[in-house]
Amino acid sequence: MKRILATTALTLLLSTSAMADDHMSTFKTYDEHNVTDIYASDFIGMRVYSAQNDYDALDENATVDAGAETEWDDIGEVNDIVLNRDGSVKAVILGVGGFLGVGEKDVSVDMSSIKMVNEKGDDGDFFLVVNANKQSLTDAPTFERMMDNAKAEMNAAGTKAKKYADGAAKDLSKTMHDAKDGIVKTAKDAKEGMVKTMNETQRQIFGVPSIEREGWKSVEPSELTTDDLTGARIYSVKDEDIGEIDKLLVNNDGKIEKAVLDIGGFLGIGEHRIAVTMDELKIMRDNNGSDVRVYIDATQKELEKQPEYTGS
Secondary structure, eight states, rough: OHHHHHHHHHHHHHHHHHHHHHHTOOOOOOOOOOOOOHHHHTTTTOEEETTTTTGGOOOOTTTTTTTTGGGGGEEEEEEEEEEEETTTTEEEEEEEBTTTTOOOEEEEOOOHHOOOOOOOEEEEEEEEESSSSSHHTTTSSOOOOHHHHHHHHHHHHHHHHHHHHHHHHHHHHHHHTTOOHHHHHHHHHHHHHHHHHHHHOOOOOOOOOOOOTTTTEEEOOOSHHHHHHHHOOOEEETTTTTEEEEEEETTSOOEEEEEEEEEEEBTTOEEEEEEEEEEGGEEEEESSOOEEEEESSSSSHHHSSSOOOOOO
16 A cells, blocks of 8 residues: 555655646746836825826826826725636725724726826836715715625624523523423423424425526536536526525435525625425536536525535
Protein backbone atom coordinates (compact mmCIF):
# COMPACT_ATOMS: atom_id res chain seq x y z
CA MET A 1 0.00 0.00 0.00
CA LYS A 2 2.86 2.46 0.87
CA ARG A 3 4.48 1.78 -2.51
CA ILE A 4 1.20 2.49 -4.32
CA LEU A 5 0.73 5.74 -2.40
CA ALA A 6 4.29 6.82 -3.12
CA THR A 7 3.88 6.11 -6.84
CA THR A 8 0.61 8.02 -6.92
CA ALA A 9 2.15 10.99 -5.12
CA LEU A 10 5.08 11.09 -7.57
CA THR A 11 2.69 10.98 -10.53
CA LEU A 12 0.63 13.84 -9.08
CA LEU A 13 3.77 15.88 -8.40
CA LEU A 14 5.02 15.52 -11.97
CA SER A 15 1.60 16.28 -13.51
CA THR A 16 1.11 19.28 -11.21
CA SER A 17 4.48 20.69 -12.18
CA ALA A 18 3.64 20.32 -15.86
CA MET A 19 0.29 22.04 -15.39
CA ALA A 20 1.91 24.86 -13.40
CA ASP A 21 4.46 25.47 -16.20
CA ASP A 22 1.66 25.50 -18.77
CA HIS A 23 -0.50 27.89 -16.73
CA MET A 24 2.40 30.26 -15.97
CA SER A 25 3.06 30.60 -19.68
CA THR A 26 -0.35 32.29 -20.09
CA PHE A 27 -0.39 34.19 -16.77
CA LYS A 28 0.12 37.94 -17.25
CA THR A 29 1.47 40.51 -14.82
CA TYR A 30 1.25 44.30 -14.95
CA ASP A 31 4.65 45.89 -14.37
CA GLU A 32 4.26 49.42 -15.70
CA HIS A 33 2.48 52.34 -14.03
CA ASN A 34 0.89 55.02 -16.19
CA VAL A 35 0.09 58.48 -14.91
CA THR A 36 -3.57 57.94 -15.92
CA ASP A 37 -3.89 54.70 -13.93
CA ILE A 38 -6.53 54.85 -11.18
CA TYR A 39 -6.31 52.82 -7.99
CA ALA A 40 -9.55 51.62 -6.45
CA SER A 41 -8.25 52.71 -3.03
CA ASP A 42 -7.95 56.28 -4.38
CA PHE A 43 -11.22 56.17 -6.31
CA ILE A 44 -13.25 55.14 -3.26
CA GLY A 45 -13.77 58.24 -1.15
CA MET A 46 -13.52 60.74 -4.03
CA ARG A 47 -16.06 63.55 -4.04
CA VAL A 48 -18.70 63.61 -6.78
CA TYR A 49 -19.99 66.85 -8.29
CA SER A 50 -23.15 67.83 -10.16
CA ALA A 51 -22.18 69.38 -13.49
CA GLN A 52 -25.55 69.45 -15.24
CA ASN A 53 -24.81 72.64 -17.19
CA ASP A 54 -21.40 71.44 -18.42
CA TYR A 55 -21.95 67.66 -18.54
CA ASP A 56 -22.65 67.24 -22.27
CA ALA A 57 -19.60 69.33 -23.24
CA LEU A 58 -17.22 67.23 -21.11
CA ASP A 59 -15.51 64.23 -22.69
CA GLU A 60 -12.43 62.10 -21.95
CA ASN A 61 -10.17 64.79 -23.42
CA ALA A 62 -11.78 67.71 -21.59
CA THR A 63 -9.74 69.62 -18.99
CA VAL A 64 -10.74 72.22 -16.45
CA ASP A 65 -8.77 74.70 -14.41
CA ALA A 66 -7.74 73.86 -10.86
CA GLY A 67 -10.54 74.89 -8.52
CA ALA A 68 -13.24 74.44 -11.16
CA GLU A 69 -15.06 72.08 -8.80
CA THR A 70 -16.06 75.08 -6.69
CA GLU A 71 -18.46 76.03 -9.49
CA TRP A 72 -20.22 72.65 -9.18
CA ASP A 73 -22.41 71.27 -6.40
CA ASP A 74 -20.68 68.72 -4.17
CA ILE A 75 -23.33 65.99 -3.94
CA GLY A 76 -21.54 63.09 -2.24
CA GLU A 77 -18.68 60.63 -2.44
CA VAL A 78 -17.79 57.20 -3.81
CA ASN A 79 -18.45 54.62 -1.08
CA ASP A 80 -17.84 51.40 -2.99
CA ILE A 81 -17.51 49.71 -6.37
CA VAL A 82 -19.48 46.67 -7.61
CA LEU A 83 -17.61 44.40 -10.04
CA ASN A 84 -18.85 41.83 -12.54
CA ARG A 85 -17.25 38.38 -12.50
CA ASP A 86 -15.29 39.38 -15.64
CA GLY A 87 -13.61 42.18 -13.69
CA SER A 88 -15.54 45.05 -15.29
CA VAL A 89 -17.18 47.72 -13.15
CA LYS A 90 -20.90 46.98 -12.82
CA ALA A 91 -21.90 49.93 -10.65
CA VAL A 92 -20.56 52.65 -8.38
CA ILE A 93 -22.10 53.15 -4.93
CA LEU A 94 -22.42 56.85 -4.06
CA GLY A 95 -23.04 58.16 -0.55
CA VAL A 96 -25.41 61.13 -0.83
CA GLY A 97 -27.30 63.34 1.59
CA GLY A 98 -26.62 63.57 5.30
CA PHE A 99 -23.98 65.61 7.11
CA LEU A 100 -20.53 64.36 8.15
CA GLY A 101 -21.61 60.81 7.34
CA VAL A 102 -24.80 61.01 9.47
CA GLY A 103 -28.06 60.38 7.60
CA GLU A 104 -26.19 59.46 4.43
CA LYS A 105 -27.73 56.92 2.03
CA ASP A 106 -26.15 54.70 -0.61
CA VAL A 107 -27.29 55.05 -4.23
CA SER A 108 -26.13 52.74 -7.03
CA VAL A 109 -25.33 54.35 -10.41
CA ASP A 110 -23.94 52.93 -13.63
CA MET A 111 -20.26 53.63 -14.20
CA SER A 112 -21.15 55.18 -17.57
CA SER A 113 -23.10 57.90 -15.72
CA ILE A 114 -19.87 59.20 -14.18
CA LYS A 115 -17.37 61.27 -16.15
CA MET A 116 -13.75 61.84 -15.18
CA VAL A 117 -12.64 65.39 -15.96
CA ASN A 118 -8.90 66.05 -15.94
CA GLU A 119 -7.41 69.04 -14.18
CA LYS A 120 -5.51 71.24 -16.63
CA GLY A 121 -1.77 70.82 -16.33
CA ASP A 122 -1.96 67.77 -14.06
CA ASP A 123 -2.59 64.44 -15.84
CA GLY A 124 -2.81 62.58 -12.53
CA ASP A 125 -5.58 64.70 -11.02
CA PHE A 126 -9.21 64.59 -12.06
CA PHE A 127 -12.75 65.27 -10.88
CA LEU A 128 -15.85 63.03 -10.92
CA VAL A 129 -19.02 64.61 -12.32
CA VAL A 130 -22.56 63.38 -12.96
CA ASN A 131 -25.54 64.78 -14.84
CA ALA A 132 -27.81 64.81 -11.79
CA ASN A 133 -28.51 67.10 -8.86
CA LYS A 134 -28.31 66.25 -5.18
CA GLN A 135 -32.07 66.07 -4.72
CA SER A 136 -32.61 63.58 -7.55
CA LEU A 137 -29.98 61.25 -6.05
CA THR A 138 -31.37 61.73 -2.54
CA ASP A 139 -34.82 60.72 -3.86
CA ALA A 140 -33.40 57.69 -5.72
CA PRO A 141 -33.94 54.19 -4.24
CA THR A 142 -31.49 53.24 -1.49
CA PHE A 143 -28.95 50.60 -2.47
CA GLU A 144 -29.36 47.73 0.00
CA ARG A 145 -26.46 45.33 0.38
CA MET A 146 -27.60 41.73 0.59
CA MET A 147 -25.08 41.10 3.37
CA ASP A 148 -26.63 43.93 5.41
CA ASN A 149 -30.13 42.52 4.84
CA ALA A 150 -28.99 39.07 5.95
CA LYS A 151 -27.31 40.50 9.05
CA ALA A 152 -30.44 42.49 9.97
CA GLU A 153 -32.60 39.39 9.54
CA MET A 154 -30.24 37.32 11.69
CA ASN A 155 -30.22 40.00 14.42
CA ALA A 156 -34.01 40.22 14.35
CA ALA A 157 -34.26 36.43 14.56
CA GLY A 158 -31.84 36.38 17.50
CA THR A 159 -33.84 39.04 19.35
CA LYS A 160 -37.07 37.17 18.73
CA ALA A 161 -35.53 33.88 19.91
CA LYS A 162 -34.19 35.50 23.11
CA LYS A 163 -37.57 37.05 23.85
CA TYR A 164 -39.23 33.69 23.31
CA ALA A 165 -36.69 31.90 25.55
CA ASP A 166 -37.08 34.48 28.34
CA GLY A 167 -40.85 34.14 28.18
CA ALA A 168 -40.67 30.35 28.20
CA ALA A 169 -38.38 30.36 31.26
CA LYS A 170 -40.73 32.69 33.13
CA ASP A 171 -43.73 30.54 32.27
CA LEU A 172 -41.90 27.39 33.38
CA SER A 173 -40.99 28.93 36.74
CA LYS A 174 -44.59 29.93 37.35
CA THR A 175 -45.89 26.50 36.33
CA MET A 176 -43.57 24.73 38.82
CA HIS A 177 -45.16 26.72 41.68
CA ASP A 178 -48.73 26.23 40.55
CA ALA A 179 -51.10 23.59 41.80
CA LYS A 180 -51.91 20.34 40.04
CA ASP A 181 -54.67 21.97 38.00
CA GLY A 182 -52.20 24.53 36.70
CA ILE A 183 -49.74 21.80 35.62
CA VAL A 184 -52.51 19.90 33.86
CA LYS A 185 -53.60 23.08 32.09
CA THR A 186 -50.02 23.83 31.02
CA ALA A 187 -49.64 20.32 29.62
CA LYS A 188 -52.92 20.68 27.75
CA ASP A 189 -51.89 24.04 26.32
CA ALA A 190 -48.49 22.62 25.31
CA LYS A 191 -50.18 19.73 23.52
CA GLU A 192 -52.52 22.06 21.66
CA GLY A 193 -49.57 24.29 20.74
CA MET A 194 -47.62 21.30 19.43
CA VAL A 195 -50.57 20.19 17.30
CA LYS A 196 -50.91 23.71 15.95
CA THR A 197 -47.17 23.86 15.15
CA MET A 198 -47.32 20.53 13.33
CA ASN A 199 -50.25 21.76 11.27
CA GLU A 200 -48.46 25.01 10.47
CA THR A 201 -45.29 23.25 9.32
CA GLN A 202 -47.04 21.06 6.78
CA ARG A 203 -45.36 22.26 3.62
CA GLN A 204 -47.30 23.66 0.71
CA ILE A 205 -46.96 21.48 -2.37
CA PHE A 206 -46.52 23.39 -5.63
CA GLY A 207 -47.75 22.19 -8.99
CA VAL A 208 -45.32 21.74 -11.86
CA PRO A 209 -45.05 25.10 -13.67
CA SER A 210 -46.28 25.49 -17.23
CA ILE A 211 -43.56 27.33 -19.08
CA GLU A 212 -42.07 27.29 -22.57
CA ARG A 213 -38.80 28.89 -23.70
CA GLU A 214 -37.56 29.24 -27.26
CA GLY A 215 -34.41 27.20 -27.77
CA TRP A 216 -35.09 25.08 -24.66
CA LYS A 217 -36.85 21.77 -24.13
CA SER A 218 -38.30 20.01 -21.10
CA VAL A 219 -36.35 16.96 -19.85
CA GLU A 220 -36.90 14.31 -17.18
CA PRO A 221 -34.49 13.93 -14.22
CA SER A 222 -33.55 10.49 -15.54
CA GLU A 223 -32.08 12.14 -18.66
CA LEU A 224 -29.56 14.07 -16.57
CA THR A 225 -26.76 13.25 -14.16
CA THR A 226 -26.59 14.46 -10.57
CA ASP A 227 -23.74 16.75 -11.69
CA ASP A 228 -26.08 18.34 -14.24
CA LEU A 229 -28.67 19.11 -11.58
CA THR A 230 -26.52 19.92 -8.55
CA GLY A 231 -25.87 23.65 -8.62
CA ALA A 232 -28.49 24.30 -11.32
CA ARG A 233 -30.21 27.66 -10.91
CA ILE A 234 -33.85 27.81 -9.77
CA TYR A 235 -36.23 30.21 -11.55
CA SER A 236 -39.80 31.34 -10.90
CA VAL A 237 -42.36 31.32 -13.70
CA LYS A 238 -41.50 35.01 -14.19
CA ASP A 239 -37.91 33.98 -15.01
CA GLU A 240 -36.53 35.41 -11.75
CA ASP A 241 -33.36 33.75 -10.47
CA ILE A 242 -34.30 32.80 -6.89
CA GLY A 243 -31.79 30.14 -5.84
CA GLU A 244 -30.07 26.89 -6.75
CA ILE A 245 -30.21 23.14 -6.19
CA ASP A 246 -27.87 22.39 -3.28
CA LYS A 247 -28.14 18.61 -3.43
CA LEU A 248 -30.39 15.70 -4.39
CA LEU A 249 -31.97 13.15 -2.03
CA VAL A 250 -32.01 9.58 -3.38
CA ASN A 251 -34.18 6.76 -2.03
CA ASN A 252 -33.12 3.14 -1.47
CA ASP A 253 -33.89 2.31 -5.11
CA GLY A 254 -31.44 4.93 -6.35
CA LYS A 255 -34.24 7.18 -7.64
CA ILE A 256 -34.05 10.93 -7.03
CA GLU A 257 -36.81 11.58 -4.52
CA LYS A 258 -36.32 15.21 -3.54
CA ALA A 259 -34.16 18.23 -4.28
CA VAL A 260 -32.81 20.49 -1.54
CA LEU A 261 -33.02 24.12 -2.69
CA ASP A 262 -31.02 27.08 -1.39
CA ILE A 263 -33.35 30.07 -1.74
CA GLY A 264 -32.19 33.70 -1.64
CA GLY A 265 -29.17 34.71 0.42
CA PHE A 266 -25.84 36.07 -0.79
CA LEU A 267 -22.57 34.14 -1.08
CA GLY A 268 -24.01 31.35 1.07
CA ILE A 269 -25.22 33.71 3.84
CA GLY A 270 -28.89 34.08 4.72
CA GLU A 271 -30.05 31.27 2.41
CA HIS A 272 -33.31 29.44 3.24
CA ARG A 273 -33.06 25.68 2.59
CA ILE A 274 -36.15 23.69 1.68
CA ALA A 275 -36.72 20.22 0.25
CA VAL A 276 -39.20 19.75 -2.61
CA THR A 277 -40.29 16.74 -4.63
CA MET A 278 -39.09 16.35 -8.19
CA ASP A 279 -42.75 16.43 -9.30
CA GLU A 280 -42.88 20.13 -8.35
CA LEU A 281 -40.00 21.04 -10.64
CA LYS A 282 -39.80 21.53 -14.38
CA ILE A 283 -36.30 20.91 -15.73
CA MET A 284 -35.32 22.49 -19.04
CA ARG A 285 -32.15 22.16 -21.10
CA ASP A 286 -31.12 24.32 -24.03
CA ASN A 287 -30.99 22.72 -27.46
CA ASN A 288 -27.18 22.73 -27.36
CA GLY A 289 -27.25 20.69 -24.17
CA SER A 290 -24.86 23.12 -22.46
CA ASP A 291 -27.14 24.67 -19.86
CA VAL A 292 -29.86 23.49 -17.48
CA ARG A 293 -32.56 25.57 -15.80
CA VAL A 294 -35.03 24.42 -13.16
CA TYR A 295 -38.43 26.13 -12.73
CA ILE A 296 -40.86 26.06 -9.81
CA ASP A 297 -44.35 27.58 -9.66
CA ALA A 298 -43.60 29.86 -6.66
CA THR A 299 -42.00 33.18 -5.85
CA GLN A 300 -38.92 33.61 -3.68
CA LYS A 301 -41.04 34.97 -0.83
CA GLU A 302 -43.40 31.97 -0.99
CA LEU A 303 -40.48 29.54 -0.82
CA GLU A 304 -38.83 31.43 2.05
CA LYS A 305 -42.03 30.90 4.06
CA GLN A 306 -41.78 27.10 3.69
CA PRO A 307 -40.38 25.01 6.59
CA GLU A 308 -36.58 24.92 6.77
CA TYR A 309 -34.89 21.68 5.68
CA THR A 310 -32.74 20.57 8.62
CA GLY A 311 -31.22 17.39 7.19
CA SER A 312 -27.48 17.00 6.74
